[in-house]
Amino acid sequence: MKRIVARKFGSNFYRLRIPWRPFCTDASQILSRSNAGDPKKESEGQQYDIAIVGGGMVGLALACSLATRPLTKHLNIAIIDSNPALGRKHFIKKEDLPDPRVSTVTPATISFFKDIGAWQYVERHRHAYFDKMQVWDYTGLGYAKYNARDADRDVLGCVVENKVLLSSLLSRVQDTDLQKKIYPSRLTSMSILPNCSSLEVDSTLSVTTLFSHGRLVKLELEDGNSLYAKLLVGADGGKSRVRELAGFRTTGWNYSQNAIICTVEHAVENHCAWQRFLPAGPIALLPIGDKFSNIVWTMNSKESSEFKSMSEDDFLKAVNYALDYGYGPHPTSSLLGNADIFSWFKGDISRSANDCFEIPPKVVKLASERMAFPLSLRHANDYASKRVVLIGDAAHTVHPLAGQGVNLGFGDASTLSSVISEGIAVGIDIGEVSLLKKYETDRKPANVMMMAVLDGFQKGSRDCYYFLEDLHKCVSGC
Numbered sequence: 358m359k360r361i362v363a364r365k366f367g368s369n370f371y372r373l374r375i376p377w378r379p380f381c382t383d384a385s386q387i388l389s390r391s392n393a394g395d396p397k398k399e400s401e402g403q404q405y406d407i408a409i410v411g412g413g414m415v416g417l418a419l420a421c422s423l424a425t426r427p428l429t430k431h432l433n434i435a436i437i438d439s440n441p442a443l444g445r446k447h448f449i450k451k452e453d454l455p456d457p458r459v460s461t462v463t464p465a466t467i468s469f470f471k472d473i474g475a476w477q478y479v480e481r482h483r484h485a486y487f488d489k490m491q492v493w494d495y496t497g498l499g500y501a502k503y504n505a506r507d508a509d510r511d512v513l514g515c516v517v518e519n520k521v522l523l524s525s526l527l528s529r530v531q532d533t534d535l536q537k538k539i540y541p542s543r544l545t546s547m548s549i550l551p552n553c554s555s556l557e558v559d560s561t562l563s564v565t566t567l568f569s570h571g572r573l574v575k576l577e578l579e580d581g582n583s584l585y586a587k588l589l590v591g592a593d594g595g596k597s598r599v600r601e602l603a604g605f606r607t608t609g610w611n612y613s614q615n616a617i618i619c620t621v622e623h624a625v626e627n628h629c630a631w632q633r634f635l636p637a638g639p640i641a642l643l644p645i646g647d648k649f650s651n652i653v654w655t656m657n658s659k660e661s662s663e664f665k666s667m668s669e670d671d672f673l674k675a676v677n678y679a680l681d682y683g684y685g686p687h688p689t690s691s692l693l694g695n696a697d698i699f700s701w702f703k704g705d706i707s708r709s710a711n712d713c714f715e716i717p718p719k720v721v722k723l724a725s726e727r728m729a730f731p732l733s734l735r736h737a738n739d740y741a742s743k744r745v746v747l748i749g750d751a752a753h754t755v756h757p758l759a760g761q762g763v764n765l766g767f768g769d770a771s772t773l774s775s776v777i778s779e780g781i782a783v784g785i786d787i788g789e790v791s792l793l794k795k796y797e798t799d800r801k802p803a804n805v806m807m808m809a810v811l812d813g814f815q816k817g818s819r820d821c822y823y824f825l826e827d828l829h830k831c832v833s834g835c
């Protein structure tokens with residue numbers, strides 16, 4: 358028994374700061390001992406099991422997911438991000454105006470949030486489930502309507518402000534027993550030395566010895582702090598410093614289009630997701646709760662600077678025009694093809710043949726600033742190397758108009774925490790590249806597929822889109 362346990366958990370022994378007990382079979386307990394509070398270690402730089410660089414939605418989702426798995430909930434985690442919101446537990450006030458940045462979250466993401474205990478926090482704030490979608494185009498040739506009830510579902514998705522998602526994940530992570538420390542700073546450099554196989558790893562080894570034998574990665578922060586971890590997770594967004602420092606190459610390009618986003622108010626509540634194809638690109642109107650909706654409007658960069666700076670009145674007129682009779686007539690038959698950006702929400706839902714075309718509710722007020730985002734696609738050729746792994750936008754950035762980026766990132770967070778848990782169960786060092794490549798193998802096909810769909814959509818390559826839409830339904834299962 359003793360030999361089996363020793364073999365199983367041998368590679369993790371150096372994390373122990375107490376004498377090993379021969380008949381302890383609980384891997385999570387073994388990993389729970391950290392060097393926190395050990396003055397010798399502190400002077401050398403704190404040691405963690407995992408350092409998550411980037412406390413955005415995806416980085417915090419990973420922390421929550423680790424906190425809820427039996428084998429990972431005792432890990433010692435550092436979260437590095439200079440966003441001041443991470444220093445506060447509840448940073449949303451009821452009277453606050455809506456965030457112009459929102460995310461349409463899929464049923465798969467909602468299930469993930471429920472699993473990690475974060476959805477109950479989302480439900481305390483403004484959010485909007487939607488059960489209907491209407492897609493049409495300016496030519497008047499046709500429209501398509503989708504209804505959750507056609508597939509025996511309650512909802513097609515939910516639109517949530519990004520600050521609500523972030524605050525919910527933060528509250529959840531703070532309410533768990535996860536040993537975590539938030540560093541309000543930014544990563545500036547990192548170093549990893551080659552593995553020295555001759556090292557007999559045990560609990561007496563210092564942090565610097567472990568580092569010099571390739572068993573830890575060292576992180577240097579902007580504020581002068583340094584720390585060590587067995588695994589560094591880059592969750593630091595599209596311009597990832599981790600990706601750059603670790604030398605991951607990327608493939609991608611910028612589109613010659615921008616998305617204008619903002620939140621608007623109606624006189625009545627909106628419960629439907631609307632999308633209309635205009636000559637320059639689609640405009641989407643997404644319900645976010647109360648009488649608010651979010652606009653995501655794709656156009657060329659010259660138009661986007663005009664629409665961003667025009668008066669509120671002119672902008673509201675332009676939005677109402679674009680969502681109603683502007684550019685062309687209302688459609689008279691439900692003939693539109695399947696090529697719409699909401700396809701992944703629908704999953705197995707077919708069109709509602711009997712639902713009539715409707716005009717979206719009028720926009721009466723601008724409820725947030727207008728923001729313009731350039732559209733681009735970027736994908737890291739690899740997600741994992743020794744002791745380093747990328748998740749979320751650090752691994753893949755898709756253009757925002759389809760509202761898929763963070764859903765893909767949540768999928769990464771879920772899979773990575775599961776792979777780390779599997780590694781602990783069989784006693785593998787969680788920084789081992791062979792383990793981390795399992796995560797990459799699992800996530801890359803789904804992410805690449807989605808990126809191809811979005812790129813085909815962006816370029817108007819509809820044949821490619823029809824084909825990939827079907828393929829995507831197979832891989833997403835949402």
Ligand SMILES: Cc1cc2nc3c(=O)[nH]c(=O)nc-3n(C[C@H](O)[C@H](O)[C@H](O)COP(=O)(O)OP(=O)(O)OC[C@H]3O[C@@H](n4cnc5c(N)ncnc54)[C@H](O)[C@@H]3O)c2cc1C
Binds near residue numbers: 597
């Ligand atoms: C206009 C727009 C609309 C979108 N709408 C949707 C939508 O409807 N649905 C959807 O699924 N997705 C949407 N997306 C995409 C979504 O916003 C991103 O996929 C998501 O924000 C990625 O989350 P992340 O946590 O990976 O990265 P980020 O949100 O970029 O977070 C990265 C974090 O890392 C921190 N950081 C950066 N560098 C460092 C460093 N050196 N050291 C420490 N910390 C660092 C930052 O402070 C930040 O907190 C949209 C994107 C845009 C631009």
